Amino acid sequence: MSAATLGQPLTRVDGKLKVIGAAKFSAEFDRPQLAYGALIQSTNANGRVSKIDLSSLKSAPGVIMIITRENAPQFKPYPDQLTKKGAPGEQRLPLQDDEVHWNGQHLGIVVADTFERAMHAVSLARVTYEPAKPVVAPDELDETKLLAPEKFIGREELQVKRGDIGSALANAATKIEATYSTPVQNHNPIETYSTTAEWEAPDRLLVHDSTRSIKQLQKILANAFSLPLENVQIVSPFVGGAFGSKGFQWSHILLCAAAARETRRPVKLTFTRPQMFDSAGQRARTIQRFSVGADQSGKLIALRHATLTHCSPVSEYTEPCGNMSRMLYSCPNIEVTHRLAKVNLTTPCPMRAPGEAPGMFALECAIDEMANQIDVDPLEFRLRNYADTNEHEKKPWSSKQLRECYERGAKKFGWPKRNRAPGTMRDKNGNQIGWGMATAVYPAMQQTAAAHATLGNDGFVTIRSATHEIGTGTYTTMSQIASRSLGVPLEKIRFELGDSQFPEAPVNGGSWLTASVGPAVIGVCEELKKQRDAGSPLPIEADFKSDPNKEEREKFSFQSFGAIFVEVAVDLMGQVRIRRAVGVYDIGTILNPRLARSQIIGGMLFGFGMALMEATVPDQMFGRIVNANLAEYHLPVFADTPEFDIDFIDEPDPHMPGLGARGIGEIGITGAPAAVANAIFHASGKRVRDLPITPDKLI
Amino acid sequence: MNPFAYSRASDPTQAVAEAVKPRAKFLGGGTNLIDLMKMGVETPANLIDINKLPLAQIEDRKSQGVRIGALVRNSDLAEHELIKSGYPVLSEALLSGASPQLRNMATVGGNLLQRTRCYYFYDPAFPQCNKRNPGSGCGAIEGYNRIHAILGQSDQCIAIHPSDMCIAMAALDAVVRVQGSKGEREIPFADFHRLPGNTPNIETNLQQDELITAVDLPIIPFATRSHYLKVRDRASYAFALVSVAAILDLDQSKKVKAVRVALGGVAHKPWRASKAEESLVGKTADEKTFRAAAEAELAAAKGYKHNSFKIELAKRAIVRALTTVAAMA
Amino acid sequence: MNESDAPVDSGLEEFDELLILSNLETRRKFIKQVAGTSAAITIGPALLSAADATATSQIASPSKSNSDSISMTLKINGKDYTVDLDPRTTLLDALRERLHLTGSKKGCDHGQCGACTVLVNGRRINSCLTLAVMHEGDEITTIEGIANGDELHPMQTAFIEHDGFQCGYCTPGQICSAVALLKENHANSDDEIREFMSGNLCRCGAYPNILAAIKDAKTKST
C-alpha cells in the first residue's frame, strides 16, 4: 500500500482496538495487590469541619487506610506557573486546613481491599461542621464584592473598550438591551476520572490517569511529593473523552498518590458519576447583559457585552464570554467587561469552547434580535457587518472564508426561501417550525511540541510524543502525517502517545493539537528522511521540536470560522426537536474528512445539548448539586439527533505552520446554541434568553 | 452498598416465608433497588432474589382479561401480542419508559414499586426528606421542585411516582394480585398506591411480607382506541414531566360514550383523572370539550416555585392526547 | 466532502500491535532502548523499602477475608469462570475488576448511560444494575465475545468504516446494544434505530455515524 495522502478519509488506526474492547482506558490496568480508594466529601458548602468521626469506618471490613486532615501528608504547594491569577484547576491543596468551600469538597480518602468494601466504608464517615450560609449564585452578591479579572489565563484581555460606547448607543437608530444567561454545565465524558497510583520505589511514582495533560500532571506530582521529574511516570494511552475536563490540577490525584504511598499498594480511585459534578471542574453559570446599537443603514455602531460569572472561593478562573464580541463583527464602539463572583460551588475550568460557547450563544442571539428589530434577514445583517480585519487586535486575518461558509450553508439549507416573520410555518401535526442560523468562530492556536522517531531495520517507523488520544483521532492523523512526510505506507508507521517519558507535547485543548504536534511530526520525519537519504545505517533516530511561529502570530489574527443553520419543531407542550442541521466550516486544511466531520457533528450535538437540556442545578440552601447524575442531567441521546449536512471550505491557512490546518475540536459547539434559540424564536415568536430551553420556558 | 445476605427463592411460598426476616427485600430486575442500595437509600439486610420464581407468564384469560405475571419483563410485556392488540396504551407507556436495556431487566412487580426520583430522597447527603427519614422535613418544598407534584400532595411530601407503566395500568383499571403469609388477595389499582399524607414513607398498601404475583387487566373493548403521551426534557430515556394515558369511546355522532384518563408526573401516585372523565361523558369530542375537562381536573392543582408550569402543561397534554385518540379511526 | 466517501483500508491487522501500547512493560522497553536521549529514564525493579513508607494510620491487615463471599460460576463468552465474590458485586464489577474483562465500561454505575451493556441469554442489559450472583447459569456475552475469533462481527466492521466512535469509551456498549437491536427487529427505520439505541449515551456525539453503521451492518447480515 502506498503512503497516505492528506485529505484521505482513512478509518481510525486504533479503531479495531476500540471495537473489540481492547483499548485500555486508565481504570483498566490491573496492578498486583491493587487496592481501591474512595473519597470522603463534604456535605456542606461553607464553613469548617469540626470533626470527622471514623469509628465505624475503621472497623469496616477490608479497610486498609484512611487519610484525613489529621494524618494528611504535607504536599508542596502547586508550582507557581499553575497558580497564576486566573489559572484553571485547584489552587488549594487538599487536607491542609479545615475549611469547607463547596459541597462535595474532598475531606479524605479511604482505601480498602475491594471496590465494594471501599464504597461501603466511605459511607460510614460521620462529619460534623460549623456551617456557614453558602452563596451559590453569582447574582446574590452585591457589585462591590465582585472581582474584575484582567486576563483569561494570562492571555486574552477581559476588560476592553474601543471608541465611545455611551454616545454611540445614544445616537443609535435601532437599539436592543437584553440579558442572556447560561447555567452551570458539566463536561460529563462517559469515562469518569480515574487514577491508579503506584510507588515502585520510595522515590518513584507510576500513575495511570485519565488525563489529557500528562506532562503537566507529571510536574504536579513531582512537585507535590518533591521527586525528580523523571521519577514520575504518567501513562494514558486512551482517554474516554474530556471536553475540557481531565486537565489541570485536582486534589483527588494527590490524595490517590498519597494513599498509595501510605498503604504501599497500588491504589485506584475512579470517580463516581456524581463526583463528575463536584470534584474536578465545570462550566460556571453566566449572566450576560447586552446593549447593541445600529445606524440607519443597519450597520452596528455600538456593542456592549457585560458578563457576570463565578468561580469558587479558592480560584479566580473566569469564563471569558466576551472575547468574540470584541471582533466578530465590524463595530467602532465596543465595551466588553467581565465580573467574577466567588461562590460556594466547585472550582470551574474550561469546558468545550470556554467563553465562546456561552458568549457566542448570547452574541449570536443579540445579533438575531437586532436583525429582527431592523427587519432584515439575519444572514444579510451579518454580511452588512462583516469584519474584514480583526478590529480588536488591529490585524488582518490569517485567512477568513466566512462569507463562503454563509453562502454555501444558506444554499444547502434552503435559507433564501425563509419567511422572515416568526410563527408562520407548521408541519402536518400542527407543530411550529422555525429556521435559525448563527456564526461559529474559534481561535486557531499553536503550542510548542516535540517528537522522537526511529526507523528500524524492519522498515517500521515509530514516532513518539507525549500527546493524547481523547477521541479526536491523534493516533490516526499523526500516522497519516508521518506516512505522507516519509513516503512510507501507513501500516509501517506506529505513532505512540500517552506516556510522560515521551518528548514534550502540550495539554490537549484549545483545539491546538494538530497545529502543534503535527509540525513536530513533520519536522521529525524530515530529520529522519535526511539521514535515510544520506544512507545512514538503520536503525536511525531523530528528535524535533516545533515552536509556534511568533512572527506570523504577531502579524495575523488566527481564527476558524463557520456558519450553522438549523430547523426546529416546537410542539404544543413546548418540546423542541431539532430536525436538521447544516454547517459549513473554514478550518484550514482538512487532514481527514471522515474524522473532521465526526468532530464537527460531535461539537454541534454538544451545543444542541447546551441549548435544550443541559443544566447543573445547585440546591440554594446547601449548595449541593441536586441532579448530579446522567438521568437528571440530560445529555442528548440518540433520539435527539437530527440529520446533519456538514461541509468544509478545505483551503489551507497560508500562515499556519506545516499543513495549513487550524483546529477543529471546539468550533462545532460555538454558534450551535444560538442557532437553535434563533430557530425557536422563528418557530414560536418566543425569545428565550435563558438556557436550556426546556418545555417550561415555552409553555 | 450495605452488606446483606443473599438468597434465591424457588417458589412464592418460600419467598414469602423469607420475607419475614428483618429488613428483607425482594429483588426483581434490580434496576431500582440496586440503584438505591448504591445510593445508600435502601439498606436491606436480606435480599430475596425472586427472578427464578415461575411468575413470568402472560395468560389470556379470555372473557376475564389478561393476567400478567409479576416477573414479566417490561420489554416482553410491551411486545406481547395480547397487549399490543388489546391494550396498546400499556405497550406505548412501557416503550416510552427508561431504555431498551432497562426494560429488558425491569419487572412488572418492581415497576409498580419503583420509588420517586425526588433529588432530596435519592441523595442521603441532603438532610431533609420525610420519605427517607420520617420527621426530618421535606427538602423539596423550599428547594428545587421542578419535577414535583401538583396534585394530591401534602405539606409532608410533594414527590411524584415516576412510572409510565403504572399510568396506563391506572387507566385500565388493573388489579394487583399479591400473596402474603396470610394468603392471597387482590388490590384494585386505585388502592394500591397511596397519597403522601402524613406518612410519605408508606407508599403502597402492600405489606412487608407480601409478594406481588400478578397484575390482572380486565377486558375493555374500546381500549384499542388509546394513546400514551409523554412530555419530557429530551426525546427519549427521560422521566416524564407530565404524561397522559387516554382511552376514548365515541358514538356515531362523535359524542363521548366512555373515557379513561390517567396522569403521570403530577402526583405521588398514578393519577386517575376522574373529574376530567366525568366532564367528558356525553359531550362532543372536540378541543373545547377536552380543554374544559382538563381545566376541571387541574382546578385543584397547586404549584411550587419551579413546577407551576406543569399545571398548564398537564392541561395541554390532556387536550393533545384526547385529540389524538379522537382522530383515530 | 470532495473526497470519495469510500473508506480507505488503514491496514488494521498490522495495528494489532497497538495492543502493545496498553502494555506497560513494552513501553518500558522503549524507554530503556532510548536511554541516553533526553526523554529517557532508567527503570529499575520495583523496590519499596518498608522503612521509607510513612504509614500513619495503617489499620487492619489487607488480606481478603472470604467469610462474606459466595463462590459462583459465571459463563462468559462461552467460558466458565469460577470466582468467590462479595454478593454486592455487580456483574459489571465482576467483569472489570475480578475477571479483567475490561471491554465492558462503567460510565455511571446507575443504569443511566449504557456503557456497561452486555448480552445475557442474548438480551441486552445494563450490567451495572444487576448482581453477578443473579447470573449463575446464564450465558453472558461481552464485547470480547462478539467477534468470531479473529473475524470481526459485521457490526464491529461497520463501526470502524462509519467512524461510529471518537474516544471509544461508549463503543463496546453501543456495539452490544446494536447487535441486540438487530435481533429484536427494531432497526426498521432511522427513527426506530434512534429510539431503540437511546439507552446508550455517547458524549462524543457519534450517533449519526452509529446510525449509518447499524444500517450497513443490517444489510450485510441479511
Ligand SMILES: Cc1cc2nc3c(=O)[nH]c(=O)nc-3n(C[C@H](O)[C@H](O)[C@H](O)COP(=O)(O)OP(=O)(O)OC[C@H]3O[C@@H](n4cnc5c(N)ncnc54)[C@H](O)[C@@H]3O)c2cc1C
Ligand atoms: C436511568 C433510569 C431511567 C428510568 N426511566 C424510567 C422511565 O422513563 N419510566 C419508568 O416508568 N421507569 C423508568 N425507570 C425505572 C424502572 O422502570 C424501574 O427501575 C423498574 O421498573 C423497576 O423494576 P425492577 O424489576 O428492576 O425492580 P427492583 O429494583 O428489583 O425492585 C424495586 C422494588 O420493588 C420490590 N419488588 C420487586 N418485585 C417485587 C414483587 N414481585 N413483589 C413485591 N415486591 C417486589 C423490590 O423489593 C424493590 O423494593 C428508570 C430507571 C432508571 C435506572
Ligand code: SF4
Ligand atoms: S418531596 Fe417527598 S421525597 Fe422529596 S424531599 Fe420531600 S419528603 Fe422527601
Ligand code: FES
Ligand atoms: S455504567 Fe451501567 S448504565 Fe452507565
Ligand code: FES
Ligand atoms: S465515542 Fe466517546 S462517548 Fe461515545
